[in-house]
Amino acid sequence: MIDGLMKDVIDPLWERMAQPLVRAxxxxxxxxxxxxxxxxxxxxxxxxxxxxxxxxxxxxxxFAFDALDGAVARQRGMMTKLGGYFDAMVDRYQELVVLGAIAWVxxxxxxxxxxxxxxxLTSYAKARTAxxxxxxxxxxxxxFERLERVIYLCVMLVLVGVTGADWLLASGLALYAALCHFTALQRMRRAAALLAAVDADKP
Incomplete structure (x- = not known):
């Protein structure tokens, strides 16, 4: 949501941060x-x-470094479908690794x-609709899209570390899960409306 609503503000920041990588x-x-x-x-x-x-x-x-790949692609004129697919798959593995580490500890x-x-499911809801x-x-x-999830996890971990409260981690993970599933259902609702409209237009 943040990325979509504040794209005009966020994208220029990524573009400036990516310039050293482009020069390299x-x-x-x-x-x-x-x-x-x-x-x-x-x-x-x-x-x-x-x-x-x-x-x-x-x-x-x-995560901030990882977010620069799109800006590098735009500045170097190297935007490809394969690159977008690779980035999306890597993003999913990143979330798996991070949540797995939290669970392990x-x-x-x-x-x-x-x-x-x-x-x-949030990611799949849109991909399957496409x-x-x-x-x-x-x-x-x-x-609760990926940017929100990343910010949430980072802030949650810092707060848990500062307070030393394990209940805060458990509560934070529970809220994280609830927000993720709410967003998945939100996307399913939108997808159902889109698909129903297409079906209604069929002769």
């Missing part, structure tokens, strides 16, 4: 792969140090699974 000659896919590597390193380190606030801050840096496996499943009818990617400004 990095390709969009290299930036995407590097972002995944940073997420893996931050998550692996969390398994060792188990400091939630450190994990939250390192994730914020890693905290023991909240069920809540992490609920959150991950909701995030995946198989049936043309979908405008910018016309789905739903409540």
């Amino acid at each position: 000659g990095l390709t969009p896919n290299q930036v995407t792969a590097a972002g995944l590597a940073l997420i893996l390193l931050a998550s692996g380190a969390y398994l060792l140090h188990q400091s939630a606030w450190v994990f939250g801050l390192t994730l914020a840096v890693a 905290s023991g909240h496996w069920a809540l992490a699974l609920l959150g991950f499943s909701g995030a995946m 198989i049936e009818v043309p979908v405008d990617n910018a016309a789905w400004p739903d409540l």
